[in-house]
Amino acid sequence: MNDAPLPSAWTAAPEWQPLPPRASTVAAIVGSFTAIPFCIGIGVLGTAVLDGWPARLGAVLAIFVLVGGLGALVGRARARRTHWLLDDRGLQVRRGLVWKHELLVPRSRVQHLDIERGPIERRFGLATLVVHTAGTRLHALRQPGLRDADALALRDALLPEADRDDDSL
Amino acid sequence: MTTRSEGVVAGGDERRLHPWSWLFVLIQQLKSFALPLLVLLFTGRGNSWELWGLVGAGALVLVSLGQYFTFRFRVDDEGIVIRKGLLQKSLRHIPFQRIHNVALHQTLLHRVFKVAEVRLESAGGMQAEGEMRVLSLADAHALERLVRSHGREATPDVSAAAAAQESHTLLELPTSEVVRLGLISNRGMLLVAAAFGIAAQTAGEQVGDAIEYVADHAVGWTRAYELGVAGTVLAAVVMLVFAVVALRLLSVLLALLQYHGFVLTETGRRLSAQRGLLTRLRASMPRSRIQAWSLRESLTHRWLGRQGLRVDSASMETANDNRSLRDLAPVATPAAMAGLIRHLLPGHAWPLAQWRPLHPRAWRRQFAFPALFAFALTGVLTWLNGPWGLAALALLPVFALRAVVWARHAGYSVEGGLVAVREGWLDKRWRFAEVRKLQSLTLGQSPFDRRHGMASLLMDTVGASPFEPPLRVRYLPEAEARALRDQLAAAMEAAATPARTPA
Numbered sequence: 129m130n131d132a133p134l135p136s137a138w139t140a141a142p143e144w145q146p147l148p149p150r151a152s153t154v155a156a157i158v159g160s161f162t163a164i165p166f167c168i169g170i171g172v173l174g175t176a177v178l179d180g181w182p183a184r185l186g187a188v189l190a191i192f193v194l195v196g197g198l199g200a201l202v203g204r205a206r207a208r209r210t211h212w213l214l215d216d217r218g219l220q221v222r223r224g225l226v227w228k229h230e231l232l233v234p235r236s237r238v239q240h241l242d243i244e245r246g247p248i249e250r251r252f253g254l255a256t257l258v259v260h261t262a263g264t265r266l267h268a269l270r271q272p273g274l275r276d277a278d279a280l281a282l283r284d285a286l287l288p289e290a291d292r293d294d295d296s297l
Numbered sequence: 298m299t300t301r302s303e304g305v306v307a308g309g310d311e312r313r314l315h316p317w318s319w320l321f322v323l324i325q326q327l328k329s330f331a332l333p334l335l336v337l338l339f340t341g342r343g344n345s346w347e348l349w350g351l352v353g354a355g356a357l358v359l360v361s362l363g364q365y366f367t368f369r370f371r372v373d374d375e376g377i378v379i380r381k382g383l384l385q386k387s388l389r390h391i392p393f394q395r396i397h398n399v400a401l402h403q404t405l406l407h408r409v410f411k412v413a414e415v416r417l418e419s420a421g422g423m424q425a426e427g428e429m430r431v432l433s434l435a436d437a438h439a440l441e442r443l444v445r446s447h448g449r450e451a452t453p454d455v456s457a458a459a460a461a462q463e464s465h466t467l468l469e470l471p472t473s474e475v476v477r478l479g480l481i482s483n484r485g486m487l488l489v490a491a492a493f494g495i496a497a498q499t500a501g502e503q504v505g506d507a508i509e510y511v512a513d514h515a516v517g518w519t520r521a522y523e524l525g526v527a528g529t530v531l532a533a534v535v536m537l538v539f540a541v542v543a544l545r546l547l548s549v550l551l552a553l554l555q556y557h558g559f560v561l562t563e564t565g566r567r568l569s570a571q572r573g574l575l576t577r578l579r580a581s582m583p584r585s586r587i588q589a590w591s592l593r594e595s596l597t598h599r600w601l602g603r604q605g606l607r608v609d610s611a612s613m614e615t616a617n618d619n620r621s622l623r624d625l626a627p628v629a630t631p632a633a634m635a636g637l638i639r640h641l642l643p644g645h646a647w648p649l650a651q652w653r654p655l656h657p658r659a660w661r662r663q664f665a666f667p668a669l670f671a672f673a674l675t676g677v678l679t680w681l682n683g684p685w686g687l688a689a690l691a692l693l694p695v696f697a698l699r700a701v702v703w704a705r706h707a708g709y710s711v712e713g714g715l716v717a718v719r720e721g722w723l724d725k726r727w728r729f730a731e732v733r734k735l736q737s738l739t740l741g742q743s744p745f746d747r748r749h750g751m752a753s754l755l756m757d758t759v760g761a762s763p764f765e766p767p768l769r770v771r772y773l774p775e776a777e778a779r780a781l782r783d784q785l786a787a788a789m790e791a792a793a794t795p796a797r798t799p800a
Contacts, residue, residue: 217786228747230740232782234789237736262611263736263757265767 142215144222150252151273152207157248158272159203163196207273214285219259221271233269237261241283245276255279259286311371311380314429315412318368321431322361324406327354370429372443377417379427391426393447395419397586397611398621401437401571401579408577413437417444418621441581445567464564467637468626470556478628479552481597481605485544488551556627568641570622580622584641586610587625589730589758591765592634596723604634609760623762642731645715652708652719656751659772660704665745667696709770709781716756716785718770728768730758732788740782742775752778756785 170191174184202225210223218234242258249255249272256272257279274282368381376392398418407413415437417427432440470478515536522528557574569581589609598604606626626637638647671692678686702722710717717729739755746752755769773781 217790226744228742230782232738232740232786234737234786236790261736261757262759264759264761265755266737266739266757269737 142213144211144213145278147207147210147212147273148254148275151210151254152204154248154252154254154273155203155207156200157203159199159201159206160196162199163192163194166191166195210271210273212271212274212282214282219269219282219286221269223271231266231269233259233261233266235286235288237263238286238288240288241286243279243283249273257282311369314365314368314370315410315431315433315436317410317412318431319358319361319365320410321407321412321414322364323358325430326357326361368429370427372440376447377427377440389427391417391419393444396426396444398580398582399441399444400581400621401441401577403434403573403577403579405575407431413579415440441569441579445564445581464562466560466562467568467640468559468561468629468633470559470628472553472557474628475552475556475559476549477601477603478556478605479549480545481595481601481603481628482548482552483544484551484555485547488547489544559627561626568622568625570625582610582622587641588734588760589728589768590638591762592638592727592729594631594725598628602630603628604631605629606634606637607762607765609758609762609765611759642715645713645731649710649712649715649717651712652710655704655707655709655770655772656749656774658749659707659751660700662745662749662751662772663703664697664700667699668693671696707772709773711781711784711788714788716768718768720766720771726766728766730756730768732785734758735785735789738782738785738789740778746772746775750775754778754782754785 167188171184171188174187178184178187206223206225209225210221212222213220216235218232218237220233221229221231223229223231239260239262241260244256244258245254246256253276254272255274255276256270257274258271259269261267261269363383364381367383367386368379370380371378376390376395379387379389379391381387396417396419398416400416400418402414402416403412410431411434412431413434414431415429417429419426515532554574554576556572559570559572561568561570563569563584566583566585567581568584569579571577571579587608588611591607591609593605593607594603605624605628607623608625610622626634629637635647639645671689674692675686675689678689680686699722703720706722706725707720709719711732714732715729716732716735717727719725719727735756735758737757739757741753741755742751743753749772751772752775753769753771754773755767758768761767770778770781
């Protein structure tokens with residue numbers, strides 16, 4: 129938890145910011161959850177097909193290690209590839225492993241902002257920033273794994289001005 | 298009638314709906330119950346349920362009467378105040394400026410009673426802001442006029458008010474044009490497909506039997522008359538032509554029902570369109586609420602020398618609702634369409650001149666998947682039928698031609714605050730929006746894009762219809778896509794401050 133720089137460090141000279149290393153850990157934990165439905169499926173199937181509890185438990189465990197491990201690896205890699213950038217245009221997020229995307233939400237198009245913290249993220253001092261726009265396909269840009277302080281600073285930096293004319297609508 | 302119309306004025310008293318309104322609420326509620334009830338009655342599966350249906354209908358009468366007696370509305374200087382509810386009361390204030398669309402709906406029954414259903418829509422909401430079922434026609438028009446005169450943000454001076462009241466026709470479809478629209482659109486096909494779906498749901502086996510019966514007879518008939526191969530093919534072609542003609546006739550009939558007497562008018566800054574043979578629809582919205590445009594020219598459009606124009610507006614509901622102003626110009630000649638677009642987008646040139654091409658290898662991207670499909674098909678057919686399966690390879694030149702034509706037509710343009718994308722080969726589409734209406738930009742790269750050094754740019758707008766292609770440039774050279782993104786981002790910021798385009 130000692131890798132938190134001052135939020136002003138990135139507002140002065142905008143450059144692509146990676147997520148903190150602990151975000152990869154959280155992403156790996158969350159990624160491993162993809163195994164849960166598979167484990168339940170194998171558990172149900174196992175009780176019908178396999179004899180004896182050791183075999184059933186073994187099957188569930190094997191699936192958990194296999195699928196969960198894969199999910200964790202993908203989650204970690206995805207978090208490591210994710211970068212964000214706040215400049216005078218607005219917020220940009222670069223993410224994706226195979227299908228790569230660079231999303232740009234201009235400041236003037238931000239409708240409202242949410243900060244969400246799940247139990248795991250809370251434990252690691254992270255937060256999810258949700259930037260809502262009036263758009264259709266990208267009606268909300270949702271970025272998990274931001275440092276708590278960063279998420280708050282981003283929210284404050286992106287808050288729409290009160291006197292803005294909503295001409296785009 | 299005139300005394301009633303005086304009721305809807307700013308600062309007037311609180312008013313109820315039309316006295317017959319309970320009847321229409323009841324009908325609307327019955328509609329959602331009637332179909333299941335009828336199905337139960339006809340299939341005879343729910344003998345004891347019929348009674349419950351009657352009880353339900355009785356309850357519905359009470360509910361609709363209750364809705365009539367508890368619904369009150371008032372017009373004040375800033376907007377419309379709707380008060381409703383018996384147990385859970387609600388008071389809703391809708392400012393005039395937020396009302397994007399005033400939609401009037403009149404079925405045949407409405408027209409007999411000289412009333413109309415009025416719906417007030419605002420941006421982004423999934424539901425209508427206010428729904429008045431029903432108002433007398435005079436009241437409805439008075440309300441429409443009120444919204445229209447208040448919709449202008451400029452300070453209302455006498456000349457502006459006078460100009461606002463002056464309306465002129467932008468597009469009018471005579472019957473011949475509506476017939477063309479029917480020939481172009483394939484609504485008949487959709488209807489037949491839907492009918493088959495319902496028939497299969499309710500009486501699955503009978504439908505299957507009927508089809509089998511018809512097919513058997515057709516085969517038996519060809520055998521009985523000893524037509525031979527040529528004769529059979531001829532008979533099949535005749536049948537096909539007959540089916541196509543019948544479907545198109547049905548489409549024309551539907552188009553006449555829906556679009557008879559289509560008139561698009563402009564009153565001040567508001568556009569309104571009305572249409573319909575039996576059910577009359579009337580929708581209106583401020584011109585500035587148009588978010589994105591899509592112009593279409595299918596093969597049949599081109600044969601008849603016509604184009605079709607649709608627009609997205611900010612309310613979510615409009616995408617799947619037929620009473621909004623989505624079909625701005627259902628059918629018009631390309632010249633008339635260009636004139637209309639130029640008129641509605643003042644300061645923008647249309648058709649655009651500076652179209653820029655995509656990546657030189659874009660055609661290969663369009664060719665790759667169909668080609669793989671052709672090879673797979675050839676493989677399967679050869680495996681099943683022997684060497685005859687190789688005939689499927691004949692698809693390859695067709696796909697190649699399609700890809701080349703597609704790539705030659707595809708392109709994008711950023712001109713005078715307008716961003717446009719065009720795609721398609723037989724069915725050509727132009728999708729465009731004002732840069733200031735864009736909401737976000739997404740640069741995307743699939744693995745195939747990366748291999749070719751390409752990228753795509755998706756421009757998100759408000760209320761983008763899921764039935765239209767997205768406003769997206771595909772297969773751009775990566776550097777060009779980035780440059781375009783930066784250019785648009787800068788333009789979006791610059792465009793946010795200036796005033797609206799003058800009326």
